[in-house]
Amino acid sequence: MFQDEEALRGALVRGETLARTLEDWLVLAEGYRDGGDSSREGTWDPVGVQRCLEAALVAGPAPSDPQREQLAVAFRRWLGDEARAAQLAPTMRSLESEGVPWRHFEGWEARDPRALLHRLRTQLRPEDLTAIANADYGSDAGKHHQAFLEIQATGTFPLPLPWEPREVLELTRWTRGADTPHVRRAFACTVLALDVALPISQQTGEIEDVLAPLLESAWALGLDAELEQLLVWLAEVIEPAAGYAWPLFALVLTLARRAPGDPRLGPLIAAFEAVEPAASDPHPDFGALLCATGNERYRDLWHELGTEVLDPARGLPPHLEQLARRIR
Numbered sequence: 455m456f457q458d459e460e461a462l463r464g465a466l467v468r469g470e471t472l473a474r475t476l477e478d479w480l481v482l483a484e485g486y487r488d489g490g491d492s493s494r495e496g497t498w499d500p501v502g503v504q505r506c507l508e509a510a511l512v513a514g515p516a517p518s519d520p521q522r523e524q525l526a527v528a529f530r531r532w533l534g535d536e537a538r539a540a541q542l543a544p545t546m547r548s549l550e551s552e553g554v555p556w557r558h559f560e561g562w563e564a565r566d567p568r569a570l571l572h573r574l575r576t577q578l579r580p581e582d583l584t585a586i587a588n589a590d591y592g593s594d595a596g597k598h599h600q601a602f603l604e605i606q607a608t609g610t611f612p613l614p615l616p617w618e619p620r621e622v623l624e625l626t627r628w629t630r631g632a633d634t635p636h637v638r639r640a641f642a643c644t645v646l647a648l649d650v651a652l653p654i655s656q657q658t659g660e661i662e663d664v665l666a667p668l669l670e671s672a673w674a675l676g677l678d679a680e681l682e683q684l685l686v687w688l689a690e691v692i693e694p695a696a697g698y699a700w701p702l703f704a705l706v707l708t709l710a711r712r713a714p715g716d717p718r719l720g721p722l723i724a725a726f727e728a729v730e731p732a733a734s735d736p737h738p739d740f741g742a743l744l745c746a747t748g749n750e751r752y753r754d755l756w757h758e759l760g761t762e763v764l765d766p767a768r769g770l771p772p773h774l775e776q777l778a779r780r781i782r
Contacts, residue, residue: 479510570680589622615649643668
């Protein structure tokens with residue numbers, strides 16, 4: 455935290471005399487927004503922010519579409535200027551425009567990728583948003599919190615998901631234990647899943663590290679139906695090169711948990727087995743699929759979820775029995 459506000463203001467003013475590019479002006483605008491305290495909720499110097507954002511627009515060359523979206527977010531979040539934001543980016547990239555289906559799975563009339571997000575944002579309390587925003591020891595908490603208020607109010611967010619709030623969502627994803635706040639973790643993982651499915655995503659990590667905690671939390675909250683809609687959408691829009699075995703496996707588990715005799719499971723399992731990555735060195739405890747998970751921190755959770763649903767004591771049909779043998 456920068457304590458000497460006059461010294462900070464002087465440094466920012468000097469910075470304005472040196473700024474040349476759009477990126478330079480955005481850094482200065484953020485400095486005027488933070489006022490030396492990145493956890494600040496409101497904007498420190500709105501006039502300075504306005505001046506720098508307007509300068510960014512004319513710095514040249516003409517801003518690209520992603521840069522215009524970045525500036526629109528700044529006008530909206532730092533100045534509350536919805537009209538200016540809409541003028542800059544009247545058609546923000548959306549899940550519908552970016553998530554083009556590559557395949558189709560029969561049997562689901564509803565495919566609303568935001569169904570789970572809509573349920574969760576009504577369950578989030580103010581203290582939940584504050585806790586997630588502070589996940590990185592309070593760093594940039596104010597800007598993270600502003601982003602969460604926007605998501606909670608609208609059910610939408612810029613694509614690709616910006617650093618604020620992506621960073622603290624990725625940290626919240628790793629929450630584990632008996633006292634896990636499932637609404638918070640499910641919200642974090644839902645937003646991450648919606649973003650990481652798209653080729654423009656800037657996330658670190660793999661989709662399987664988002665889906666394991668998402669399944670556990672959504673199941674605990676009784677949101678299986680909404681989760682299914684998200685998983686079907688994920689399995690349909692993820693590009694072939696990115697691999698969609700994990701959304702398929704998650705969908706199989708979620709559906710089999712509720713209705714092991716559901717006729718949709720047969721085709722889903724066949725599709726899953728056709729795309730499952732080959733593992734040359736199967737893990738003796740987790741099998742070929744679970745050995746392929748990108749992060750060992752959630753390999754054990756995948757195993758717990760799979761063995762819970764695919765327990766032979768549940769009287770599984772043959773296609774689920776065969777799948778169960780692959781991960782025992």
